[in-house]
Amino acid sequence: MSVERITIAIDGYSSCGKSTVAKALAKKLGYIYIDSGAMYRAVTFYCMQHKIISDGKFSESEVLKAINNIHLSFHVNPLTHVSEIHLNGVNVEKDIRGMDVSEHVSPISTIKGVREKIVGLQKEFGKNKGIVMDGRDIGTNVFPDAELKIFMTADPVVRAQRRWEELKEKGMDASLDDVKKNIELRDYEDTHRAHNPLRKAEDAVVLDNTLLNLDQQLAFAEKLVDSIK
Ligand code: DC
DSSP states (O other), X not given: XXXXXXXXXXXXXXXXXXXXXXXXXXXXXXXXXXXXXXXXXXXXXXXXXXXXXXXXXOOHHHHHHHHTTOOEEEXXXXXXXXXXXXXXXXXXXXXXXXXXXXXXXXXXXXXXXXXXXXXXXXXXXXXXXXXXEEXXXXXXXXXXTOXXXXXXXXXXXXXXXXXXXXXXXXXOOOOHHHHHXXXXXXXXXXXXXXXXXXXXXXXXXXXXXTTOOHHHHHHHHHHHHHHHO
């Protein structure tokens, strides 16, 4: 039995609990955790802050110009032991989670030049393996050779309810109906975009967590890891 460190790619629809499973799995294995969606969110947040996105509209060339001024890094929070995203040296982990960023992030993530820059960084983060990364194109595009690929899904109504409760817990204001619409729209945009759309890699294992709690999901993932190592 080898104890080599592996690469774990977790892809799936919005709000199906990818990051919760990915974080717990990374912690258990002593691996790095990278939330790839946070990187697209941080770029979107920057564009909103700098009025490059205004009234929901933006020009691709302005976003591409801005991307040269964006430096993204992850730093482990000493209290939670989870990596958090920094935008030009500032922790923006909280700022990027609101509905305003959620509403604009999918169109920004469709821009080819944005994806190229972010995917390049992601590959760099994973070059020494021992990483769990979650997102939409990790198993298909970022780490096509990952030893373990998991494709997560859950009933859209259950996803909307979970997301709404999460926002409520964080004190963020949103109606369940708006959250549901946003999830449906992002599902559509994420699966229909031209560059690296969300799809299940042929060699990914499906994890439908509609009826599963975190312990059950983690047990499922750990069993898969054990079957590889
Ligand atoms: O995982 P999330 O909901 O925080 O991701 C936000 C958006 O970023 C999502 O709607 C699509 C985009 N995204 C992407 O295009 N590719 C990834 N690997 C991760 C996220």
